[in-house]
Amino acid sequence: MQWETVIGLEIHAQLSTKSKIFSAASTQFGAEVNTQACGIDLGMPGVLPVLNQAAVEMAVKFGLGAHADIAHTSVFARKNYFYPDLPKGYQISQYEFPIVNKGYIDIPLDDGTTKRIHITRAHLEEDAGKSLHENFNGYSGIDLNRAGIPLLEIVSEPEMHSAKEAVAYLKAVHTLVRYLNICDGNMQEGSFRCDANVSIRKKGEEKLGTRAELKNINSFRFVERAIHYEVERQISILSHGGTIIQETRLYDPNKNETRSLRSKEEANDYRYFPDPDLLPLIISDEFIAKIKQTLPELPQEKKKRFMEQYGLNAYDASILVSSKEIADYYENVVKESGNEAKLAANWVISEWLGALNKAGCDIMGTPISSAQLGKLILRIADHTISGKIAKVLFENLWNGEGEVDELIEKQGLKQVTNEAAIEKLIDEIIAHHPQQVADYRAGKEKLFGFFVGQAMKLSEGKLNPKQLNELLKIKLHQ
Amino acid sequence: MYRKTITALSHDLHAKKISSVELTRLFLERIHKHNKKLNSFITITEEYALQAAQAADVQLAACAAHPLTGIPIAHKDIFCTEGIKTSCGSKMLDNFISPYDATIVQKLKAAGTVLLGKTNMDEFAMGSSNENSYYGSVKNPWNVSCVSGGSSGGSAATIAACLALGATGTDTGGSIRQPAALCGITGLKPTYGRVSRYGMIAFASSLDQCGPLAKTVEDVALLLNALAGFDERDSTSVDYKVPDYTKTLNDSIDGIRIGLPKEYFHNGLQGDVAKVIETAIKEYEKAGARIQEISLPHTHLSVPAYYVIAPAECSSNLARYDGVRYGYRCNQPKDLEDFYKRTRSEGFGSEVKRRIMIGTYALSAGYYDAYYLKAQKVRRLIRDDFNQAFKKVDVILSPTSPTPAFKLGEKANDPISMYLSDIYTIAANLAGLPGISIPAGFVNQLPIGMQLIGNLFDEAKLLNIAHWYQKITDWHQRIPEGF
Numbered sequence: 001m002q003w004e005t006v007i008g009l010e011i012h013a014q015l016s017t018k019s020k021i022f023s024a025a026s027t028q029f030g031a032e033v034n035t036q037a038c039g040i041d042l043g044m045p046g047v048l049p050v051l052n053q054a055a056v057e058m059a060v061k062f063g064l065g066a067h068a069d070i071a072h073t074s075v076f077a078r079k080n081y082f083y084p085d086l087p088k089g090y091q092i093s094q095y096e097f098p099i100v101n102k103g104y105i106d107i108p109l110d111d112g113t114t115k116r117i118h119i120t121r122a123h124l125e126e127d128a129g130k131s132l133h134e135n136f137n138g139y140s141g142i143d144l145n146r147a148g149i150p151l152l153e154i155v156s157e158p159e160m161h162s163a164k165e166a167v168a169y170l171k172a173v174h175t176l177v178r179y180l181n182i183c184d185g186n187m188q189e190g191s192f193r194c195d196a197n198v199s200i201r202k203k204g205e206e207k208l209g210t211r212a213e214l215k216n217i218n219s220f221r222f223v224e225r226a227i228h229y230e231v232e233r234q235i236s237i238l239s240h241g242g243t244i245i246q247e248t249r250l251y252d253p254n255k256n257e258t259r260s261l262r263s264k265e266e267a268n269d270y271r272y273f274p275d276p277d278l279l280p281l282i283i284s285d286e287f288i289a290k291i292k293q294t295l296p297e298l299p300q301e302k303k304k305r306f307m308e309q310y311g312l313n314a315y316d317a318s319i320l321v322s323s324k325e326i327a328d329y330y331e332n333v334v335k336e337s338g339n340e341a342k343l344a345a346n347w348v349i350s351e352w353l354g355a356l357n358k359a360g361c362d363i364m365g366t367p368i369s370s371a372q373l374g375k376l377i378l379r380i381a382d383h384t385i386s387g388k389i390a391k392v393l394f395e396n397l398w399n400g401e402g403e404v405d406e407l408i409e410k411q412g413l414k415q416v417t418n419e420a421a422i423e424k425l426i427d428e429i430i431a432h433h434p435q436q437v438a439d440y441r442a443g444k445e446k447l448f449g450f451f452v453g454q455a456m457k458l459s460e461g462k463l464n465p466k467q468l469n470e471l472l473k474i475k476l477h478q
Numbered sequence: 479m480y481r482k483t484i485t486a487l488s489h490d491l492h493a494k495k496i497s498s499v500e501l502t503r504l505f506l507e508r509i510h511k512h513n514k515k516l517n518s519f520i521t522i523t524e525e526y527a528l529q530a531a532q533a534a535d536v537q538l539a540a541c542a543a544h545p546l547t548g549i550p551i552a553h554k555d556i557f558c559t560e561g562i563k564t565s566c567g568s569k570m571l572d573n574f575i576s577p578y579d580a581t582i583v584q585k586l587k588a589a590g591t592v593l594l595g596k597t598n599m600d601e602f603a604m605g606s607s608n609e610n611s612y613y614g615s616v617k618n619p620w621n622v623s624c625v626s627g628g629s630s631g632g633s634a635a636t637i638a639a640c641l642a643l644g645a646t647g648t649d650t651g652g653s654i655r656q657p658a659a660l661c662g663i664t665g666l667k668p669t670y671g672r673v674s675r676y677g678m679i680a681f682a683s684s685l686d687q688c689g690p691l692a693k694t695v696e697d698v699a700l701l702l703n704a705l706a707g708f709d710e711r712d713s714t715s716v717d718y719k720v721p722d723y724t725k726t727l728n729d730s731i732d733g734i735r736i737g738l739p740k741e742y743f744h745n746g747l748q749g750d751v752a753k754v755i756e757t758a759i760k761e762y763e764k765a766g767a768r769i770q771e772i773s774l775p776h777t778h779l780s781v782p783a784y785y786v787i788a789p790a791e792c793s794s795n796l797a798r799y800d801g802v803r804y805g806y807r808c809n810q811p812k813d814l815e816d817f818y819k820r821t822r823s824e825g826f827g828s829e830v831k832r833r834i835m836i837g838t839y840a841l842s843a844g845y846y847d848a849y850y851l852k853a854q855k856v857r858r859l860i861r862d863d864f865n866q867a868f869k870k871v872d873v874i875l876s877p878t879s880p881t882p883a884f885k886l887g888e889k890a891n892d893p894i895s896m897y898l899s900d901i902y903t904i905a906a907n908l909a910g911l912p913g914i915s916i917p918a919g920f921v922n923q924l925p926i927g928m929q930l931i932g933n934l935f936d937e938a939k940l941l942n943i944a945h946w947y948q949k950i951t952d953w954h955q956r957i958p959e960g961f
Contacts, residue, residue: 039578043798045571046558046580046677048712078794080841082818089797142802271841273850276683276791278713 001239002203005231006211007166007196008158011173012151013183014127014191015058021126021150022049022092029189037129037144043087048277051076055150056281058182059099059124060291062152065180065298066119068103070288074123076278080271085129085142093153095272098123099281105176106300107168108318117169118157125151152182158197158208163227167220170194171322175299179324187218196223198230200238209234210244214251214258226251230258302327310334310341319349325363326353329370336374340381347377351394368397375404388461389413416462419471422455425463426475429454440476451476480504480640481957484549484697487643491538491548498538498548502531502592505550509594509641512961516617518626518635520555521563522595530592537590545700547590552642554633555596556603557583557688558677566679567599567611567629570799570806570825580677581709582646582688589704594642597632601827602796603648603681605629606656606899609890610829617886618661619958620924624883627657633691634661639961644692644701648678650685651784652878652903655915658691659878659927662917664944664954665691666698667903669935670910671716674709680795682788683714685907694954695916695945699723702937718935726938727945732766734943737871741777742902754919754926755877761950762875762943772871774863779856780905781897786840786853787908792830793837799825832893861909868933873943876902878915878927902929912937916944917953925953 020027023040040047063070077095100122106114127149132141154173160166174192177183185192194217199209214230217223229251234244248267249258274280297305299321306317306327320330326348333344352373356366376393379385385393385408396407408414416422429451430437440447451472455463479487479496490496506524513519527550534548558564558576560583565571579587587593600610608616608631616626619639626635630647634657637645647654649667658665666689673688680686690701703724708717738759743752763769801807801821808824811817826834840849867874879899889896906913911931918928928947932940948954 042803044558044577044804045564045566045574045679045798046576048676048714050711050713080794080797082797082800084800084802084814087798087803089800090794269843271794271838271843271846273790273794273841273846276714277680 003200003231003235003238004203004205005161005163005227006158006199006201006208007160007163007227009156009160009166009170010195010197011154011156011170012193013062013154013173013177013185015055015150015152015182016184017052017054017058017150019052020148021052021055021124023148025148027149029191031145033132033141033143034145037147041087041144041148043089049092049275051278051281052150055124056099056283057291058150058180059122059152060283060288061180061182061295062122062154062177063100063103064288064292064295065176066100066103066105066122068119068122069101070283071097071099071101072283073097074099074281074283076124076275076281077272078275081268083128084140085131085144085147087129087144087147091126091128092275092278093125094123097280099283105169105172107165107172108314109168110164112314115165117159117165117172120155120157122152122154125153127151158199163224163231166196166227167224170220170223172299175322179296179298181296187220190218193218194223196227196230198227198234199244200231200234210246212244212246212258213248215248215261217251219253222251222253225253225256226258229256233258296324310345312341312345316345316349319353320345323363329363329366332370333374333377336371337377338381340377343377343381344374347373351391355394355398367400368394372397372404379404379408383415383417383464384408385413385415386461386464389415413462415464416459417464417467419467422463422468422471423475425455425458426451426472429458430475437476448472448476480508483694484546484643484692484700485694488545488549488700492543494538498531498534498592499528501548502527502550502594505594505642508639512639512641515622516619516635516639516641517614518598518616518632518639518641519552519595520565520567520598520613520632523562523593526562527592527594530587534590534592544589544704546586546704548592549590549643550592550594551586552594552597552633552636552645553583553586554599554630554645554647556599556648556679557596557646558679559583559593559596562596564596564679565612566603567601567613568826568830569612572612572806574805576677578677581674581711582705583677585704585707586646591644591704597630597636597645599632600629600653601830602679602792603629603650603653603686604792604829604833606652606896607884607886607889608632608657609886610827612827615886618883618924619961620662621883623885624924625660625886627660627879627883629653629657630665630691631657631661634658634663634665637661637663637691637693638958640957644690644697646688646705647691648681648686648688649903649907649913650681650687650788651907652900654689654691655878655903655913655927655929656900658915659917659929660883660925662925662927662953662956662958663691663693664695664698664914664916664948665689666702666914666937666940667906667912668702668706668937669716669912670907671714672718672912672935672937673705674707674712674715676709676711680791682791683795684791685784685788687907695914695941695948696724696727698914699727699941699945702941706937716935721938723938723941726942729942731762731943731946734767734873735871736762736767736769736943737772737867737874738769739774739777739867739874739876740771741774742876750921751877751881751926754921755875755928758918758928758947759875761947765946765950770871772867772874774860774867774905776856776859776863777905780860780908781901783853783856783860784900784904784908785836785897786849787857789833789837790840790850790853791837793834793841796826796830796834801825829893857908860905864905864909864911864931864933872932872936872939874931876929876931878902878929882921882924882926906931910934912940914940914944916947917956918947918951919953925956
């Protein structure tokens with residue numbers, strides 16, 4: 001039996017406002033437990049919510065970035081349920097009338113094409129607090145620092161058909177919110193998290209299968225693994241004649257499995273109704289136009305520009321625009337290198353990103369500045385040094401041993417480009433290896449590499465390979 | 479002295495004929511003497527009051543005083559008062575000391591008033607007789623075997639018995655006007671959004687409104703001056719200019735158009751109550767007012783719509799009382815579910831639980847459209863009725879309540895009959911309109927209230943028309959025997 005996987009994602013992006021969505025309490029991460037919750041966050045008797053305009057602006061930014069409709073009127077609703085870390089006994093969210101409707105985002109596929117994933121809606125809501133289950137003598141503790149932090153819940157259409165596509169979509173949204181500067185995207189701290197709705201159906205069937213909602217997925221890797229596990233589980237059930245039940249399942253990254261949290265029957269009736277403490281949110285065209293002016297160049301536009309302006313292929317361009325920091329770094333390197341765009345792309349992608357990855361270092365903490373890397377590439381381009389020497393210098397720069405020109409000078413790494421000097425060196429090699437020269441001249445052309453190696457060894461890599469090849473060929477054929 | 483009005487005593491205080499400390503002591507003595515009988519106070523803030531009175535005297539001496547400086551008042555126990563127990567009439571909040579002041583508490587404090595204590599009320603403002611208080615029912619000063627009305631019964635009885643000069647109340651379906659009527663005093667429910675709701679414990683957020691109770695319209699106007707105004711902490715408060723409500727009290731009412739809704743007068747109005755109101759109507763007519771019959775065709779739907787919307791909102795508003803962060807918590811819970819169930823079963827009284835259950839049902843999946851949404855549509859129709867009416871008239875006149883104060887216990891087991899005692903007041907809440915109740919006479923030695931409903935933000939006109947009646951009558955000056 002051929003099965004088709006159907007995936008829709010609900011992403012919760014924490015908006016980077018200074019204060020909470022309905023109170024003036026700070027949103028700073030990592031503060032002492034319960035020090036960032038005011039009376040409003042605590043659900044004190046008599047308190048009232050007041051909407052934070054910054055959260056609205058960020059939601060509108062997202063809507064514009066996702067080519068979506070911004071609702072001129074949206075409505076906050078109460079989602080009622082009891083839980084100790086939900087202070088008011090309801091969460092203020094948006095239900096029937098969200099602020100953002102009908103957008104899309106394009107994701108890159110492996111074959112180099114892109115696929116359009118539609119965004120059903122995105123709505124504003126407040127986060128709940130956190131229950132702490134350790135060290136309370138049989139009770140649970142509650143930390144309300146997180147209560148009231150603004151979230152944008154971004155709901156996709158069920159249009160992804162593999163874990164890979166789901167990850168690509170998640171990454172694209174992640175990139176977008178970071179570009180827009182509306183979410184720090186930190187998955188470990190929970191600023192960017194997602195639930196996945198996963199179902200399978202027989203290939204060719206129209207009707208969606210019964211879905212499971214996977215909760216608690218806080219890394220790109222876990223999304224992929226959780227979906228893989230869940231798809232296998234569902235296939236196994238259906239192939240054995242079983243039925244899938246609609247339920248919420250928790251992903252356990254330690255065991256790499258999903259397990260049932262609650263079934264549809266046990267689900268809450270949230271009794272949504274418009275929050276009478278908040279008026280409908282009215283957004284004018286002027287407000288939207290004003291925000292539009294503040295939008296930065298977005299990943300898709302930037303990618304297109306990189307391909308056109310720098311002559312990059314789609315693959316390299318997507319890597320370089322995958323974060324605004326990388327893109328900015330790259331563009332600086334290009335500038336400093338005297339417009340060696342392709343060479344710069346190679347160096348940024350394979351050397352710099354590789355080194356960052358290996359060191360487990362983030363972009364902002366790079367030991368090599370874009371100016372330094374640009375200079376290094378400039379020196380390759382103007383034949384001062386060879387690519388091979390440049391790799392050694394890259395290490396030196398990484399370790400903070402000095403500046404490019406200074407290092408070249410100090411270590412005498414300047415490429416030898418004087419023809420007479422190179423010819424002299426070649427003559428020496430020919431004199432010391434008569435047998436190899438004879439064999440080469442007798443037709444054993446493979447030996448050419450041996451002579452190149454000898455020359456590089458003697459010159460400590462300081463020869464320009466192209467120049468060496470030319471001169472070596474002339475000498476050997478004399 | 480204690481029978482005087484705020485207006486009169488404000489003059490005396492400013493003229494240094496009496497000090498605020500003396501006045502405050504006088505009222506504290508009266509509270510100690512009469513509260514056992516009336517039960518109109520839950521908390522008496524004696525020490526706090528004397529401190530405030532001393533501060534007020536300093537202000538008065540420095541001639542830097544507000545008209546309300548040094549005036550002893552009481553707050554309904556629904557308003558959060560920093561450092562003072564704020565119970566909302568419930569066991570659930572019996573141990574709750576508010577960490578902050580409601581906006582209106584701050585405002586009256588800033589005006590220099592002296593807080594004598596917190597008044598009794600129906601639990602979470604749910605009731606029309608004040609029999610639903612965890613602290614026991616409030617007795618009507620005119621006849622202590624009768625109810626005070628509710629839910630602001632404590633505030634109304636306090637004013638009627640001269641235990642304070644002014645008081646705050648809240649009105650969700652008549653909770654200021656009905657007890658004001660039953661206790662023979664003046665009570666105003668302002669336009670929804672006129673007064674901040676911040677720090678006022680919510681019952682039904684889209685209907686709740688804070689307002690003043692006092693002996694006279696003039697006093698109510700003075701209090702409203704201090705209470706009204708936009709509050710950035712309440713998104714539903716309206717940024718609309720606050721006039722000086724005392725300035726227009728004596729405007730002429732010649733030619734004013736008064737509407738009488740036929741639906742209010744034709745159905746079930748007791749003969750004696752009708753006579754009292756008819757007398758008042760004749761007086762207005764004599765003064766040059768133009769009386770005309772109007773129709774509010776959806777009147778019969780207001781009580782049913784109210785008893786869907788108010789419980790629905792209350793079921794959500796009261797969800798926060800879960801015993802986790804403050805308030806009552808059950809003993810030795812077995813698990814989380816037991817914790818919730820017992821905390822809430824033990825902490826809430828029966829009327830509150832009844833309304834939470836009605837509201838939960840009305841919002842449930844599959845019932846929302848039939849109840850909550852339908853009720854909201856009815857609300858729009860009721861609002862439209864008033865919009866039509868105010869094209870023809872300036873104010874609408876009616877009784878405040880169909881009967882005078884009834885006997886304690888008389889309707890306690892008949893919620894429907896109890897709900898119907900708000901039949902004339904509820905529509906103003908559904909439409910967000912201001913309404914005032916003033917004393918208009920007596921039936922069986924019990925006071926009868928007359929209600930005037932005005933257009934949105936038309937409090938000044940309401941007060942003007944009500945004040946005119948107090949100039950030609952003395953119903954508002956009557957004091958119950960023994961007080």
